[in-house]
Amino acid sequence: MAPSKREREYARKRQDKWDERRRAKQERNRRVAAVVAILAIFALVAGGAVVIGLTSDDEPQAGATSAATSAAGGCPEGATQARSGGDAAPDxxxxxxxxxxxxxxxxxxxxxxxxxxxxxxxxxxxxxxxxxxxxxxxxxxxxxxxxxxxxxxxxxxxxxxxxxxxxxxxxxxxxxxxxxxxxxxxxxxxxxxxxxxxxxxxxxxxxxxxxxxxxxxxxxxxxxxxxxxxxxxxxxxxxxxxxxxxxxxxxxxxxxxxxxxxxxx
Structure with missing residues (x-):
């Protein structure tokens, strides 16, 4: 049975949300890669090592780490720090x-x-x-x-x-x-x-x-x-x-x- 108009509309909206999220993530990763490249150049010029800590500025949970995509185009690195979802379970x-x-x-x-x-x-x-x-x-x-x-x-x-x-x-x-x-x-x-x-x-x-x-x-x-x-x-x-x-x-x-x-x- 062909999907209803409502089902098609839901599927379209869902796809639009994923596409928007993907585009935003790609842009963040592009900015991160640019910053890392610049810092790497400075490190080479200075002849020393640089330790870089990156924290996403749009993460809604306290204590969350950013997910930096590898240069090889693999998956983001998974979070490893605690984060809060609230003081009590929702009703x-x-x-x-x-x-x-x-x-x-x-x-x-x-x-x-x-x-x-x-x-x-x-x-x-x-x-x-x-x-x-x-x-x-x-x-x-x-x-x-x-x-x-x-x-x-x-x-x-x-x-x-x-x-x-x-x-x-x-x-x-x-x-x-x-x-x-x-x-x-x-x-x-x-x-x-x-x-x-x-x-x-x-x-x-x-x-x-x-x-x-x-x-x-x-x-x-x-x-x-x-x-x-x-x-x-x-x-x-x-x-x-x-x-x-x-x-x-x-x-x-x-x-x-x-x-x-x-x-x-």
Missing amino acids: PSVAEDRTWTTDVELCVDGATETIGLELDGAAAPQAVASFVSLAQQGYFDGTQCHRLTTQGIYVLQCGDPTATGTGDPGYSFGPVENAPSDDVYPAGTLAMARQGGNAESMGSQFFLVYEDSTIPSDAAGGYTVFGTVTSGLDTIQAVADAGTTDGSGDGSPVSPVIIEGVETQ
Whole structure:
């Protein structure tokens, strides 16, 4: 069935937003490259070393680092510093008891890929309200998907600005919402990460399931399922196929994955 006029208009507006964001990013990278080149010349003339610290002047979160694109045209360097998403979790009413359509723009091995998500504000209002609020602030922009598991449990974990697995937005929330009673998380599941045994420890970290996984519940229960992947799961599968940096079943992905932007509708 052909898309409706409304669907075509939404697709056009979404593409316009991505194009505008890409153009702005290219211009920032051009300015950064020019500054670096000038400083390098000064360093050579002076015969000494120059240590350069760059901070984006349009970053909305405190403590965020800029994402400088490599000269080889690869992905931006992922953020590694903590950033704030607020003093407290947003009210669940922000989710408006509805479905949210979300596009996540990723840079994977130097190429831009888009992952489509559908967020279920009715089933998991706390998690959706938090995710939407953080996305609208630009909290996820420039962050790395720091963890990949490839044995028994098959997930890519993202949302930590420190890329250590310990970062949070400055608040936490709970309890667990919409966890599967059989502990089975099908491929395409979008769920919240949390500390073991602590149902009130959810923050900004989430995981994407790329292959059916059984994740046992603990004392706190299961894991909040707040959405599904509607497109682009093959991109996550390709990252998983490349494995982890140390060859183990749980580590950083060999193929760096950087979130460049998140759009929610």
